[in-house]
Amino acid sequence: MIEARNLVKRFRDKKRGAVCAVDDVSFSCRPGEIYGLLGANGAGKTTTLRMLATILAPSEGTAVVAGYDVIKDPQTVRSRVGFLSTATALYGRLSAQEMVEYFGRLHGLDEPTLRGRVDEIFTRLEMNDFRDRRCDKLSTGMKQKVSIARTLVHDPSVMIFDEPTLGLDVIAARTIALFIRECRDKGKTVVFSTHVMSEVEKLCDHIGIIDGGKLLAEGTLPELRARFGVQDLEDLFVKVVDP
Amino acid sequence: MSLRNIGIVYRKELIDSLRDRRTLISMIAVPLLVMPLLTIGMGALTLSMIGEAEKETPKIMILGGDDSPHVRAELQKLGDVQIVPANPDYAEEISNKQIRAAVEIPKSFEAKMAAGESSKVTIYMYEGELKSSFGADRLQRFFRQLRDRTIRERLEARQLPDSLVHPFDIQQKNVAPPEKVGGAILGGMIPYLVILLCLTGAMYPAMDLTAGEKERGTIETILCSPISRTHLVLGKFLMVLTASIVTAILAIASMAASFGAGKKILIGVTHGAADAALQLTVTGKAMASVIFVVLPLAVFFSAALLALSLFAKSFKEAQSYISPLMIVVVLPAVAALLPGVELNPVLALVPVLNTSLVSKEIISGVYHWDLIALIFLSSSVYAVLAIAIAVKLFQREDVLFRT
Numbered sequence: 001m002i003e004a005r006n007l008v009k010r011f012r013d014k015k016r017g018a019v020c021a022v023d024d025v026s027f028s029c030r031p032g033e034i035y036g037l038l039g040a041n042g043a044g045k046t047t048t049l050r051m052l053a054t055i056l057a058p059s060e061g062t063a064v065v066a067g068y069d070v071i072k073d074p075q076t077v078r079s080r081v082g083f084l085s086t087a088t089a090l091y092g093r094l095s096a097q098e099m100v101e102y103f104g105r106l107h108g109l110d111e112p113t114l115r116g117r118v119d120e121i122f123t124r125l126e127m128n129d130f131r132d133r134r135c136d137k138l139s140t141g142m143k144q145k146v147s148i149a150r151t152l153v154h155d156p157s158v159m160i161f162d163e164p165t166l167g168l169d170v171i172a173a174r175t176i177a178l179f180i181r182e183c184r185d186k187g188k189t190v191v192f193s194t195h196v197m198s199e200v201e202k203l204c205d206h207i208g209i210i211d212g213g214k215l216l217a218e219g220t221l222p223e224l225r226a227r228f229g230v231q232d233l234e235d236l237f238v239k240v241v242d243p
Numbered sequence: 244m245s246l247r248n249i250g251i252v253y254r255k256e257l258i259d260s261l262r263d264r265r266t267l268i269s270m271i272a273v274p275l276l277v278m279p280l281l282t283i284g285m286g287a288l289t290l291s292m293i294g295e296a297e298k299e300t301p302k303i304m305i306l307g308g309d310d311s312p313h314v315r316a317e318l319q320k321l322g323d324v325q326i327v328p329a330n331p332d333y334a335e336e337i338s339n340k341q342i343r344a345a346v347e348i349p350k351s352f353e354a355k356m357a358a359g360e361s362s363k364v365t366i367y368m369y370e371g372e373l374k375s376s377f378g379a380d381r382l383q384r385f386f387r388q389l390r391d392r393t394i395r396e397r398l399e400a401r402q403l404p405d406s407l408v409h410p411f412d413i414q415q416k417n418v419a420p421p422e423k424v425g426g427a428i429l430g431g432m433i434p435y436l437v438i439l440l441c442l443t444g445a446m447y448p449a450m451d452l453t454a455g456e457k458e459r460g461t462i463e464t465i466l467c468s469p470i471s472r473t474h475l476v477l478g479k480f481l482m483v484l485t486a487s488i489v490t491a492i493l494a495i496a497s498m499a500a501s502f503g504a505g506k507k508i509l510i511g512v513t514h515g516a517a518d519a520a521l522q523l524t525v526t527g528k529a530m531a532s533v534i535f536v537v538l539p540l541a542v543f544f545s546a547a548l549l550a551l552s553l554f555a556k557s558f559k560e561a562q563s564y565i566s567p568l569m570i571v572v573v574l575p576a577v578a579a580l581l582p583g584v585e586l587n588p589v590l591a592l593v594p595v596l597n598t599s600l601v602s603k604e605i606i607s608g609v610y611h612w613d614l615i616a617l618i619f620l621s622s623s624v625y626a627v628l629a630i631a632i633a634v635k636l637f638q639r640e641d642v643l644f645r646t
Contacts (some may be wrong), residue, residue: 055463078468083467089461106469151309222603
């Protein structure tokens with residue numbers, strides 16, 4: 001379960017001065033559900049998700065993730081969350097297996113449990129052929145699989161994806177989409193951000209449209225279509241953002 | 244404080260760094276190669292230059308002295324110089340290295356000597372030029388002998404004793420043990436190099452583990468793991484410290500080995516003459532003490548470099564922050580080499596300079612335990628402050644996500 005309550009994030013920018021990147025954002029996402037945060041570049045998607053993953057601390061408001069408060073208990077929140085984005089790169093000089101094991105250990109797994117988890121994930125994601133290969137020698141698709149394995153190693157109940165398909169080719173993007181669906185089917189709480197309309201249509205149960213740091217509209221896709229009287233998602237998005 | 248988590252980060256960073264070519268070069272290759280190159284290479288170069296200069300028969304010009312045929316003839320007879328015809332451009336010829344030195348014999352030199360009058364012989368040479376000074380030395384020796392002989396002849400003619408012009412002898416005796424003599428000459432160089440290598444050894448890992456992570460996009464990956472940022476920075480810090488200490492220890496070991504080898508070569512070539520000049524006996528106690536005083540400095544360097552490079556967005560930017568730091572460190576380390584800079588309670592509080600000075604003393608066999616304790620304490624305070632700053636910076640979002 002994720003519950004964002006009036007999240008605000010302000011920071012100082014050299015050129016722009018005081019900036020409010022996220023302004024009073026509230027939404028919730030239940031287990032077995034995918035919540036899609038749809039917005040243009042700079043809308044505040046990444047900052048919102050970073051606050052949910054406790055990488056950034058909110059300036060105001062809070063969120064409860066997997067039953068824990070992001071301000072009071074950030075470390076426990078991180079131990080329940082799997083966070084994946086194009087910005088979460090791999091350690092190039094570690095092998096695929098070393099990379100996943102490192103994060104398993106940081107999540108407090110003991111060695112026998114870790115070995116079992118790594119074997120299971122590597123087999124399920126068909127990664128055994130390159131488990132000893134250094135991450136900087138892997139193809140984009142292989143790297144994506146290692147990143148997925150890294151987010152899964154501690155079996156989190158909440159998954160947060162920040163534009164996970166950005167810059168990926170069709171095959172690699174498809175692997176990610178399938179993985180997101182699989183997470184939902186296993187009863188995990190999934191939040192993901194994107195600016196790709198087709199991904200939202202295909203994957204999301206609930207949609208939040210964000211712009212200028214504010215959550216402007218929220219609901220299921222049929223609800224939003226009915227409310228704004230527009231069928232095409234792109235037209236709907238433009239109508240919400242630029243009425 | 245979870246030692247397990249710090250250990251996990253440390254182990255990962257160690258594996259990661261040992262696979263990084265730049266870290267390996269700065270941590271292992273530089274100290275292992277620089278020391279032998281400096282001691283043996285420079286020593287061999289100096290020896291070969293001296294040898295070459297000694298082999299050469301210097302070309303000498305005699306100016307004037309036409310009315311002093313005996314002196315001229317004696318000079319001509321010298322086997323180890325080559326006399327060339329006089330030329331008014333002698334100064335230019337010395338500068339151009341066509342001749343090595345020239346001697347000007349004054350008018351009526353022999354006549355004045357016979358009459359018991361005084362006169363002045365002038366030797367022209369190029370100061371700082373080894374071969375020119377060899378030529379000038381030869382001329383000095385010749386004229387000193389001539390003067391001594393003249394004095395003896397004059398005394399004998401008047402039946403006066405030698406002690407008339409030689410009332411007493413002056414003798415200078417060294418009471419410092421041989422290792423202290425060596426320590427004063429070479430001892431200053433050792434801490435300077437160890438301190439410098441402590442810094443360079445920590446430099447690449449510090450940049451790689453902070454700015455490098457930002458550049459490669461792994462900082463966000465590690466920040467979404469449940470490890471606390473304090474544990475993360477301490478794990479990284481231990482890795483940087485390891486690199487710094489390994490570099491310093493390798494430097495000391497390689498220096499001891501290459502110095503031993505260099506000394507043998509020098510003594511062999513100079514048939515033992517270099518033995519006295521190179522009496523540097525660095526004891527195990529001195530080595531251990533140097534490591535002991537350098538340790539808090541290595542901690543200080545590691546934490547300071549980590550904090551400084553965390554500010555940078557990229558490896559390149561980190562390099563531009565750290566390069567000026569080299570000068571800041573080198574200056575006090577070099578200041579310790581200057582003659583007259585002695586360790587006192589005030590200087591014991593100046594970072595880098597204090598360690599450099601105390602190491603120099605330790606190597607020459609002097610142990611001021613009160614000052615050693617003060618230096619260890621003050622360096623430890625700086626080290627703890629630097630670690631606290633690094634930990635604090637790792638909590639700051641504007642530093643971690645500076646773009």
